[in-house]
Amino acid sequence: xxxxxxxxxxxxxxxxxxxxxxxxxxxxxxxxxxxxxxxxxxxxxxxxxxxxxxxxxxxxxxxxxxxxxxxxxxxxxxxxxxxxxxxxxxxxxxxxxxxxxxxxxxxxxxxxxxxxxxxxxxxxxxxxxxxxxxxxxxx
Amino acid sequence: xxxxxxxxxxxxxxxxxxxxxxxxxxxxxxxxxxxxxxxxxxxxxxxxxxxxxxxxxxxxxxxxxxxxxxxxxxxxxxxxxxxxxxxxxxxxxxxxxxxxxxxxxxxxxxxxxxxxxxxxxxxxxxxxxxxxxxxxxxxxxxxxxxx
Numbered sequence: 001x002x003x004x005x006x007x008x009x010x011x012x013x014x015x016x017x018x019x020x021x022x023x024x025x026x027x028x029x030x031x032x033x034x035x036x037x038x039x040x041x042x043x044x045x046x047x048x049x050x051x052x053x054x055x056x057x058x059x060x061x062x063x064x065x066x067x068x069x070x071x072x073x074x075x076x077x078x079x080x081x082x083x084x085x086x087x088x089x090x091x092x093x094x095x096x097x098x099x100x101x102x103x104x105x106x107x108x109x110x111x112x113x114x115x116x117x118x119x120x121x122x123x124x125x126x127x128x129x130x131x132x133x134x135x136x137x138x139x
Numbered sequence: 140x141x142x143x144x145x146x147x148x149x150x151x152x153x154x155x156x157x158x159x160x161x162x163x164x165x166x167x168x169x170x171x172x173x174x175x176x177x178x179x180x181x182x183x184x185x186x187x188x189x190x191x192x193x194x195x196x197x198x199x200x201x202x203x204x205x206x207x208x209x210x211x212x213x214x215x216x217x218x219x220x221x222x223x224x225x226x227x228x229x230x231x232x233x234x235x236x237x238x239x240x241x242x243x244x245x246x247x248x249x250x251x252x253x254x255x256x257x258x259x260x261x262x263x264x265x266x267x268x269x270x271x272x273x274x275x276x277x278x279x280x281x282x283x284x285x286x
Contacts, residue, residue, distance in 0.1 A: 001250025004170045006198050010205020013164030014174060015252075018213050018235070019152060020157020024222040030255075032149055040172035046253060048158020049165065053258035056166035060189040061259075065173075072173035074259070078265055087244025088252070088267040092274025096283065098226045101249040102242060103206065105235075108222065110210025111262040115224045119235040126239020127183045134244075138250035 002068050014107045023108050025099025034037040071110050153220075165255055172198055177251025178206070179242035245270070 016051050016125035021027040021041060030039030047073050066072055101110070165176040181199045190196050209283020213219055226234060242248040245267050247256065252271075 003173060003201055005167055006201040007205040009164045009167035009172070009176065010202035011164075011209050012160050012167065012205075012211025014206040015213065016160025016162075016164055017207060018157070018220065019160060020154050021220065022157065023210070024147070024196045024220060025149065025253030026223045026225065029225070029279060029283075030145055033283055034142065034278050035277055035284050037143055038147040038274050039148045040272075041148070041150050044151045044154035045158040046257070048155045049161035049254040050258045052159055052162025053169070053254055054166045056162075056169050056267025057255070057259040060169055060173075067170050067261075068172075070174075071174055072169075074173075074175065075246075075261070075263075077263065078261075080263060083244050084246060084263055084267055085270050087241045087246070088270035089245075089274040090237050090241030091245055091248060092241070092271030093278045094234040094239075094241060094275075095249070095271060096232050096275040096278035097237070099224065100176075100231075100234065101238065102182060103250050105238075106178065106182070106203065106207050107210040110207035111213070111219060112211075113222075113224070115226070115228070115231055118228060119231045119238075123239035123242075124182070124234045125185050126236040127179070127187040128186065128239075129236075130243035131183065131187075131242045 002070075013103070014110070016049075017104050017107050020048070021112070022101075028099040028101075028104075029096065041056040161250075161254055162258075164259075165250070168202065169255075174198060175251055175255045176202070177247050177255060179239075179248040180246070180251055183243055242269075 017023050022045060027039060027041060031042035061070060064072060098119055102123060105116050105119050105123065109120050153178050168174050168176045181202060184190055185196050185203065226249040247267060252264040257268060
């Protein structure tokens with residue numbers, strides 16, 4: 001049962017990325033291009049996502065167990081680091097160059113897009129490069 | 140600077156509907172598995188050969204199979220919305236490397252920080268989201284308008 005829900009969570013998330021337009025890089029670049037012809041649609045994607053997830057996180061905030069009575073794993077780090085900002089700046093630059101972030105790129109790969117495949121392969125190499133350089137455990 | 144809106148590609152209804160689905164997917168994973176739907180972190184874990192067959196990889200692999208099969212299954216339900224990728228292959232490679240490296244260094248991406256982190260009012264995620272949005276606006280300006 002838990003496995004089915006985990007699969008469904010991924011499936012619904014992926015379908016949401018398609019419906020919202022996130023799997024079309026032109027929409028991402030249209031949102032980031034505030035000096036050109038700006039497409040604000042992405043604001044509604046974030047509002048939609050947050051308006052539901054906010055209540056789920058509120059509900060789980062002080063709970064130690066899930067609805068299946070298993071431990072909850074939420075990030076405990078709270079301090080602001082250089083890495084957080086510099087890494088996110090790199091991420092944002094790459095996001096703008098291609099119009100892909102990790103989720104939509106994986107969904108587009110599932111659609112059979114070769115360009116998404118090339119992006120995902122490069123992204124995986126970038127992840128492995130970072131983690132082998134900085135010996136970061138991937139949690 | 141004068142702001143002009145691209146009304147032709149402005150689709151608030153489908154954007155909101157898709158966004159609500161992102162919220163439902165992330166909430167299901169949280170309520171039933173107790174995990175954060177951060178795609179970069181989930182992917183980074185399973186691509187390590189030593190992790191792939193571990194117990195901790197199972198939920199991640201299942202979630203990723205669901206995510207990827209959304210793209211594979213969607214055409215059986217409805218016509219795929221149009222997608223246009225303007226980036227050349229060298230740009231896709233550069234972008235992928237930056238997104239992969241940056242998401243690890245910054246501990247998250249648009250899903251983990253942008254949707255989940257903001258939903259749990261995490262200060263770190265707000266800083267990360269502002270940082271990648273700013274870099275995105277500047278990079279787009281440089282690539283489209285600076286020459």
